Amino acid sequence: MNRTLKTLGATLAGALLALPLASQAGTLFRFPMSMLSDQCANGGCVVSAYMDHAGKDYACGTVRYGGHTGTDYALAGGFTKMDYGVWVISAAGGTLESSVDGYYDRCNYWNQNDPYAACGLYTANYMIMRHADGRKSKYWHLKKGTQQYARGASIPCGNWIARVGSSGASTGPHLHFEFWDPTWGTDDPYAGSCGGPISLWTAQGAYRGLPGITCQ
Amino acid sequence: MRKLYLAVTTLVLAATSATAADRMNPADARRVQSAREKLVPAIEKEFGPKARLIHLYGHGANALAGIMAEPPSEATGDIPLLAIVGWNERTGAVRVVDREFKYREARSVGTQVALLEANGDLRLREANGRTRLLAQRVGGDLFPTPKGDALLATLTRTGNEAHETSIGIVDLTGRVKELADGPGVDAMPSISPDGETVVFVSGRTSVASFFRTTVDGAEPVQLTNKGLSAWLLSQGEPADFVPPPVSNYAMEWVDDDTLRYNAGGGEFWKLNVRTGEASPDLGGGK
Numbered sequence: 001m002n003r004t005l006k007t008l009g010a011t012l013a014g015a016l017l018a019l020p021l022a023s024q025a026g027t028l029f030r031f032p033m034s035m036l037s038d039q040c041a042n043g044g045c046v047v048s049a050y051m052d053h054a055g056k057d058y059a060c061g062t063v064r065y066g067g068h069t070g071t072d073y074a075l076a077g078g079f080t081k082m083d084y085g086v087w088v089i090s091a092a093g094g095t096l097e098s099s100v101d102g103y104y105d106r107c108n109y110w111n112q113n114d115p116y117a118a119c120g121l122y123t124a125n126y127m128i129m130r131h132a133d134g135r136k137s138k139y140w141h142l143k144k145g146t147q148q149y150a151r152g153a154s155i156p157c158g159n160w161i162a163r164v165g166s167s168g169a170s171t172g173p174h175l176h177f178e179f180w181d182p183t184w185g186t187d188d189p190y191a192g193s194c195g196g197p198i199s200l201w202t203a204q205g206a207y208r209g210l211p212g213i214t215c216q
Numbered sequence: 217m218r219k220l221y222l223a224v225t226t227l228v229l230a231a232t233s234a235t236a237a238d239r240m241n242p243a244d245a246r247r248v249q250s251a252r253e254k255l256v257p258a259i260e261k262e263f264g265p266k267a268r269l270i271h272l273y274g275h276g277a278n279a280l281a282g283i284m285a286e287p288p289s290e291a292t293g294d295i296p297l298l299a300i301v302g303w304n305e306r307t308g309a310v311r312v313v314d315r316e317f318k319y320r321e322a323r324s325v326g327t328q329v330a331l332l333e334a335n336g337d338l339r340l341r342e343a344n345g346r347t348r349l350l351a352q353r354v355g356g357d358l359f360p361t362p363k364g365d366a367l368l369a370t371l372t373r374t375g376n377e378a379h380e381t382s383i384g385i386v387d388l389t390g391r392v393k394e395l396a397d398g399p400g401v402d403a404m405p406s407i408s409p410d411g412e413t414v415v416f417v418s419g420r421t422s423v424a425s426f427f428r429t430t431v432d433g434a435e436p437v438q439l440t441n442k443g444l445s446a447w448l449l450s451q452g453e454p455a456d457f458v459p460p461p462v463s464n465y466a467m468e469w470v471d472d473d474t475l476r477y478n479a480g481g482g483e484f485w486k487l488n489v490r491t492g493e494a495s496p497d498l499g500g501g502k
Contacts, residue, residue, distance in 0.1 A: 048290035065294040067334065074291035098400055100419030101446035104462050104480025109284070109296065114248055115272045116240075116482035120463030121295060121320075121356050122370055122381060122403035122417075123424075125446075141293060150447035151422055172291025 027131040028202045029091035029189055030157060031211040032139065032177045033073055033164070039086050040073070040210060047208050048074035048174060051188040051195070058188050058195030059207045069186045070138070070178030073210070075164055079106065082173035085146075086164045088139050091177070092216060093157040094131040096149050101125045105144040105165035108172060124168025124176075127161060140176035141167050157215035239483040241498050247305065248482065251281075255303055258310040259283055263299060270298060271321075273358075273465045278324035279303045285317045295320060297334060313341065321356045325388070326364030332356055336372060340388060351386045357464050359406045361385075368395075368405035368414065383416045385431065395433040404464040407431065408472045408489070415439070415475055415489050417460050422446040424460035428489055439492035458494040459485065 033040045049072040050057035050064045057064040075081040082105075107119035125142040127149075143165030149155055166173045179189045179200060191199035192207075203212025240248075251272060259267050263283055271282040282298035300313040300322040313322065313329055321332040329341040330350065338354040341347045355370040366387040371394065373382065382397035383405040396402050398420040405416040414429045418436070425441040440458035448454065459479040461467065466478045470486065476497060479485045487494040 046290065049292045049294065065292065066297075068292075068294070072292045078291070099422050099446045100400060100424055101422065101449050102424040102441065102444075102457070102460055104459065106481055107462065109270055109287075109294075113252060114482055115251060115269050115281075116244070116248065116462075116466060116478050118270050118463075119480075120404060120461075120465065122401050123460070123462050124293075125424075145449045145453060147446045147450050150445055166291070168293070169295045170291065170293055171288050174291040174293070176293045 026133040026181075026200075027092045027094075027135045027137075028200055028216040029137060029179070029211070030089070030202055030213050030215050031205075032089050032091040032137070033175060033210075034087040034089055034160070035210070035213050038084075044076055044081065044086070045073050045210065046076055047210070048072045050190065053188070053194050056194045058190040058192035060192070060194040061207065063208065070140070070176045071188075071190070072174045072176050074172065074174040078172055079166070082143060082164060082166065085143075086173075087160040088127075088142065088162045088164055088175055089213075090129060090155045090157055090159045090161050091137045092129070092131050094129040094137070094155060096127060096151055096153045096155060096161075097130040097136065098128040099126065099147055099149075099151055101142070101144060101147050103144060103167045105142070105167040107166050107168060107170045109170065119168055119170070121169045124170070125162075125165060129155065134182040136180040138176075138178040138180065140178070141165055141170050141174060143167070143173075158213075239481070239496070239498060241484055244482055244484055250305065250308070251303070254308040255281060255301075255310060259301065262301070262310075262312060263315070267299075270296065271463075271465055272303065273321070273323050274360075275305060275466070275468055277304045277306050279305050280313065280322045280324055280329065282319070282322065283317075295334075298322075300329070300331065302329075321358055323358035323360060323367065325358075325360040325367055328364075328388075330358050330360075330367055332358065338367075338369070338386065350388070350390045351392050354386070355381050355403070357383075357404045359464050359467065361407055362409050362411050368407055370403040370405065383414070393433070395431070396427070396429050396436050398436070402427075404461055404467075406464050406467045406469070406475060408475075409469050410472045413472065413489055415487075423449060423457075426458070426460070426487060426489075426492070426494075439487070439489065440494060442492075458487070458492075 052064040052068040103123045111117045126140045143163040146163035189200035201211040205211045266286040268284045273280040284296040297317045302311040327343045338350045353373040355372040357370040359368040384394040400419040423441045423444045426439040427436040429436045461477040475487045486497045
């Protein structure tokens with residue numbers, strides 16, 4: 001009996017110790033937009049806001065805004081580039097769990113020549129993918145009528161899934177990319193001294209640069 | 217670089233506005249013109265040259281406006297904190313309700329003003345200037361009842377990751393009653409002039425669509441975009457596609473059966489909330 005309890009205790013301790021490793025071995029992401037030469041390459045896309053960590057971004061900089069729960073990648077060419085079309089890419093393989101389309105995609109918050117150009121908070125077109133370990137990646141502000149998959153579809157990493165837009169609470173065309181973990185909830189895939197210790201990118205890249213495009 | 221980006225974006229915006237204005241009902245264009253001529257200068261005088269008019273909430277003598285301190289230099293999803301001013305569309309009078317940049321949204325309800333803070337606290341500014349907490353975990357999309365005794369709103373109270381928001385009614389004593397809560401986002405509720413019919417927008421079918429319920433929370437009935445899916449939209453917009461609203465801030469009821477709403481960029485549509493039939497309302501308004 002005593003031996004059984006000791007064995008059970010050792011097994012539980014081993015399982016607890018293994019938990020962070022299991023967490024590290026979970027889904028990792030590639031950069032969620034196309035890096036072809038006419039897309040995000042050559043300065044076509046920029047980081048306009050990281051996740052907010054109590055007033056700082058993951059690297060203790062200030063490229064964030066209050067309450068921001070993801071990373072914003074903006075199109076340097078604005079609405080002209082949005083009309084040309086920039087692809088959002090599945091950052092990891094998974095299943096399309098949820099999606100909404102149909103909302104106006106040229107929202108802009110600060111065009112006071114037309115206050116009707118601003119859109120409400122809950123009017124973004126979006127896609128949410130669930131990955132094998134239960135983690136989710138979320139893609140917001142998508143361009144209307146560009147979603148390439150139906151709900152429930154299995155999507156490999158690195159596929160075109162929709163185009164960047166400016167639907168919802170948005171000041172211009174950009175992708176809001178967000179990561180969600182079943183244990184920790186919404187979290188930052190970037191690792192840094194003001195964020196978490198573990199990067200969830202396959203290659204995180206430089207501060208204000210773009211992550212790598214290698215799939216896990 | 218930021219200045220260059222701003223300049224390019226402004227030019228693009230000017231072109232975008234022209235396109236949207238082509239589809240705007242002259243009556244709505246006059247409304248925007250009036251705000252541009254009277255409200256914008258008053259805002260600049262009160263809050264400085266960088267301040268921007270962001271939203272108009274409601275219509276008529278008790279309309280409100282949300283003011284942003286300074287526009288962002290790059291495209292983000294930042295939801296700015298707003299100061300609130302009263303805007304009498306009939307007389308052109310402007311009054312400051314709260315000059316502190318701390319609100320997500322505001323709406324007149326009777327002679328009072330409901331103010332939504334960034335943390336989801338909904339407060340009521342009474343006519344005597346006293347402010348009290350009405351409800352918490354409110355997402356926004358405030359819409360007053362015809363009697364002015366309650367507000368419909370999008371709520372973030374479920375705690376269910378798969379049911380991101382619900383819609384409900386908050387009376388002026390602070391009681392909250394949920395009216396609809398489907399998978400995903402239920403949002404932008406509004407209520408008919410007779411106080412019976414509630415219309416809201418849901419993404420539960422994957423295409424944002426109008427649904428109808430009642431003030432008692434009857435089983436929701438889908439009104440628009442039946443049978444459509446997000447994937448189908450990518451094959452080309454179907455003829456029977458009805459655009460969802462971009463907010464409920466400018467929604468108004470023509471009668472108990474007809475809701476008028478901003479479908480994007482100032483193009484307004486009319487929806488029959490009994491049949492689900494909808495069409496653009498582009499001209500002839502006075």
